[in-house]
Amino acid sequence: MSLPLALPRQLSRQQRSGLSSAWRQPLALAGIAIVVSWILLAILAPLIVRGDPLAQDFPRFLPPSPQHWFGTDGVGRDVLTRTIYGARISIPLALLLVSLSLLTGSLLGALAGYFGGLVDELVMRAADLVFAFPTLILAMAVLAALGPGLQNAVLAIVVVAWPAYARVVRGLVMSTRGADYVNATRLLGASARRALVIDVLPNVAGPVLVLATLDLGAAILLLSGLSFLGLGARPPAPEWGSMIATGAQTFNFWWVGTFPGLAILTVVLGFNFLGDTLRDALDPRTSRDIRQRVL
Amino acid sequence: MLLGVGITFVAFVLTHLVPGDPAAANLGQRAIADPAAVAAFRAHYGLDKPLPQQYLIYVANLAHGDFGESQQSHRPVRDDLAEYVPATLELSSTAIAISLVFGIGLGVTAAMNRDRVVDQVLRVITLAGVSMPTFWLALVALYIVFFKLGWAPSGGRLDPGQLPDGHVTGFYTIDALLAGDWPTFTSAVAHILLPASVLALYTVSLLTRFTRASVLEVLGNDYIRAARAKGLPERIVIVRHILRAALVPVITVAGVAFGSLLTGTVLVETIFAWPGIGQYAYRSATNLDLPAIMGVSLFVAVVYITVNFAVDLLYGIIDPRIRVG
Numbered sequence: 001m002s003l004p005l006a007l008p009r010q011l012s013r014q015q016r017s018g019l020s021s022a023w024r025q026p027l028a029l030a031g032i033a034i035v036v037s038w039i040l041l042a043i044l045a046p047l048i049v050r051g052d053p054l055a056q057d058f059p060r061f062l063p064p065s066p067q068h069w070f071g072t073d074g075v076g077r078d079v080l081t082r083t084i085y086g087a088r089i090s091i092p093l094a095l096l097l098v099s100l101s102l103l104t105g106s107l108l109g110a111l112a113g114y115f116g117g118l119v120d121e122l123v124m125r126a127a128d129l130v131f132a133f134p135t136l137i138l139a140m141a142v143l144a145a146l147g148p149g150l151q152n153a154v155l156a157i158v159v160v161a162w163p164a165y166a167r168v169v170r171g172l173v174m175s176t177r178g179a180d181y182v183n184a185t186r187l188l189g190a191s192a193r194r195a196l197v198i199d200v201l202p203n204v205a206g207p208v209l210v211l212a213t214l215d216l217g218a219a220i221l222l223l224s225g226l227s228f229l230g231l232g233a234r235p236p237a238p239e240w241g242s243m244i245a246t247g248a249q250t251f252n253f254w255w256v257g258t259f260p261g262l263a264i265l266t267v268v269l270g271f272n273f274l275g276d277t278l279r280d281a282l283d284p285r286t287s288r289d290i291r292q293r294v295l
Numbered sequence: 296m297l298l299g300v301g302i303t304f305v306a307f308v309l310t311h312l313v314p315g316d317p318a319a320a321n322l323g324q325r326a327i328a329d330p331a332a333v334a335a336f337r338a339h340y341g342l343d344k345p346l347p348q349q350y351l352i353y354v355a356n357l358a359h360g361d362f363g364e365s366q367q368s369h370r371p372v373r374d375d376l377a378e379y380v381p382a383t384l385e386l387s388s389t390a391i392a393i394s395l396v397f398g399i400g401l402g403v404t405a406a407m408n409r410d411r412v413v414d415q416v417l418r419v420i421t422l423a424g425v426s427m428p429t430f431w432l433a434l435v436a437l438y439i440v441f442f443k444l445g446w447a448p449s450g451g452r453l454d455p456g457q458l459p460d461g462h463v464t465g466f467y468t469i470d471a472l473l474a475g476d477w478p479t480f481t482s483a484v485a486h487i488l489l490p491a492s493v494l495a496l497y498t499v500s501l502l503t504r505f506t507r508a509s510v511l512e513v514l515g516n517d518y519i520r521a522a523r524a525k526g527l528p529e530r531i532v533i534v535r536h537i538l539r540a541a542l543v544p545v546i547t548v549a550g551v552a553f554g555s556l557l558t559g560t561v562l563v564e565t566i567f568a569w570p571g572i573g574q575y576a577y578r579s580a581t582n583l584d585l586p587a588i589m590g591v592s593l594f595v596a597v598v599y600i601t602v603n604f605a606v607d608l609l610y611g612i613i614d615p616r617i618r619v620g
Contacts, residue, residue, distance in 0.1 A: 137557065251438065268426035
C-alpha cells in the first residue's frame with residue numbers, strides 16, 4: 001500500500017530538484033552578467049562616456065535627454081558620466097576591503113582554531129566585542145575616531161568585517177584539526193604550517209569564498225551608506241553614496257540621486273545573485289555560520 | 296559582564312583615538328582666537344586628565360547611570376538618550392512587527408510553493424530587498440509617496456503644531472490611543488508607516504528567505520506526513536506542526552536582524568527627520584561629540600545583546616526541549 005503512495009512523491013521530488021537546479025542557473029548567469037558588465041564599465045569608463053566626471057561643462061539640472069541620458073546635476077556635471085566613473089571607486093574599494101577583511105579574519109581565525117587556548121580566547125573575545133555592535137554604528141564610531149574620509153572608511157569597514165571570517169575559519173579549522181588525515185600528515189613529519197596549508201586550507205576555501213562574494217555586496221552598501229552620511233567619500237568625488245546625498249538636497253531634480261542609487265542596487269544585486277548560487281552549490285553545510293554574517 | 300566591560304572599553308578607546316580636536320570642532324573660530332576658552336572646554340569635559348583616568352571616571356559615572364555630558368546639546372547624554380530612545384524604539388518595533396508578519400507569511404508561501412513561479416518571483420524580490428541601499432530607498436519612497444502623490448507626510452513624528460498626548464510610553468501612537476485622541480493617533484500612524492516600511496524591507500526579505508529554508512527543512516519530516524495522512528486540514532498542519540518547528544531558527548535570525556534594523560535607523564531617521572537615536576548618532580559622529588557617541592554605542596550594544604538574550608529565552612517557550620542553562 002505504501003509503495004504507490006511513496007513512489008510518485010519521490011519521483012516528483014527528483015524532478016523538482018532537477019528543475020530547481022535548472023532555474024537557479026539563470027540567477028547565476030544574471031549575476032555574472034551584471035558583475036562583469038559593471039567591471040567592464042569601470043575599466044573602460046573613459047572610452048564609454050565622454051567628458052570628465054568632475055567637469056562642470058553643461059547647464060545645471062538638465063533633465064534626462066538623448067544628449068544627457070541621466071541629466072545633469074546642480075553644478076552642470078553629466079550624471080551618466082559620474083555614475084559610471086563611480087564604479088571605479090566603489091568596486092575596487094569593495095574588492096580591497098573584502099580581501100583585507102578576509103586575510104585578517106582568516107589568519108586570526110586559523111591561528112585561533114589551530115592553537116586553541118589563549119590565542120583562541122583572545123581572538124574570539126575580540127570578535128564577540130565587534131559583533132556586539134550593529135555594523136554601521138561601530139563603523140561610524142571608528143570613523144569619528146579616525147576622521148572622515150574614504151581611506152578611513154575602508155579601514156572602519158575592515159574593523160567591522162573581519163570577525164565573520166575569523167569565526168567561519170576557526171570553526172572549520174577546529175573541525176578538521178583533529179581529523180585522522182591531518183594527524184597522519186603531522187605524524188609523517190609535516191610542520192603545523194604545512195598541515196594548515198595542505199590539509200586544512202582546501203576545506204576552508206569554499207565557505208570563505210561564498211562569504212566573500214556576499215560580503216562584496218554588503219561592503220558596497222556600507223561604504224556608500226557612510227559616504228551618504230558624509231563620513232566616507234567627499235564631494236566632488238563621483239562616489240555613489242555622496243552623489244545620492246547631493247541629490248537628496250535637490251529633491252525636485254529626481255535624476256541626480258536616482259541613477260547612482262540604481263547603480264548601487266544593480267552591483268550589489270549582481271554580487272548577491274552570485275553569492276547565493278555559490279552558497280547553494282558549494283556548501284550547504286556551513287550556511288549557518290555564514291547566515292550570521294550576512295546580517 | 297565581561298562583554299559589558301569590553302564594550303565600554305571599546306567605545307571609550309575608539310572615541311578617544313580621535314585625531315580631530317573636539318575643542319576645535321565645538322568651539323569653531325573661538326578655538327583659535329581664545330586659548331582660555333579651549334582650556335576651559337577641556338577642563339569642563341575632563342579632557343585635560345590622562346586617558347586611563349578619563350576611562351575610570353567614565354565607568355564610575357556609568358555605574359551611577361551617568362553617561363557624561365554631550366558637547367553639542369550641553370545636556371547630560373542620559374537626558375538626550377531618554378528623549379530620543381522612545382522614538383527609535385517605536386520606529387524599530389513597528390518595523391520588526393512588519394518584518395515578522397510579512398517575512399514569516401511570505402516565507403511559508405514560498406516554501407509551500409517550492410520552485411513554482413511564486414517562489415521564484417519571491418526569491419528575486421527578496422534578493423533585491425537585501426541588495427537595496429536603504430538610504431536611497433528612503434529617498435525614493437519619500438519622493439514618490441510624499442512629493443508626487445502627497446499620500447504621506449514628509450517627516451517627523453507628528454504634523455507641525457500637533458503635540459503628543461503625554462509621555463506614558465513615549466510611543467506617540469500608543470499614548471494617543473490611551474488618551475483617546477483620534478486625530479493625533481491617525482497622524483502618528485501616518486507618520487510612522489512609511490519610514491517603518493522602508494526600514495523593514497531588508498528584514499522582511501531576510502526573514503522570508505530564512506523562513507522558506509527552515510520550513511523546507513521541516514517539511515521533509517515523517518511527522519508532517521503523518522499529520523497530513525491522518526487528515527488534518529492544511530492550515531492546522533502549517534500552523535501547529537510546521538511553523539512551530541520552523542520558527543526556532545527564524546527567531547534567531549530575527550534577533551540578529553534587529554541589529555541591522557538599528558543600523559538602518561541611522562540612515563532612515565536622518566532622511567525622515569525622525570527625532571531618534573539614529574539621527575542623534577549621526578549628528579554626534581559628524582561633530583565628534585565623544586560622550587554622545589559613547590552613550591549611543593553603549594546603549595545600542597546593550598539593547599542588541601539584551602534582544603538576543605531574550606531570543607535565547609524564547610527558544611524554551613517555542614521548543615520545550617531546549618532549556619537555557
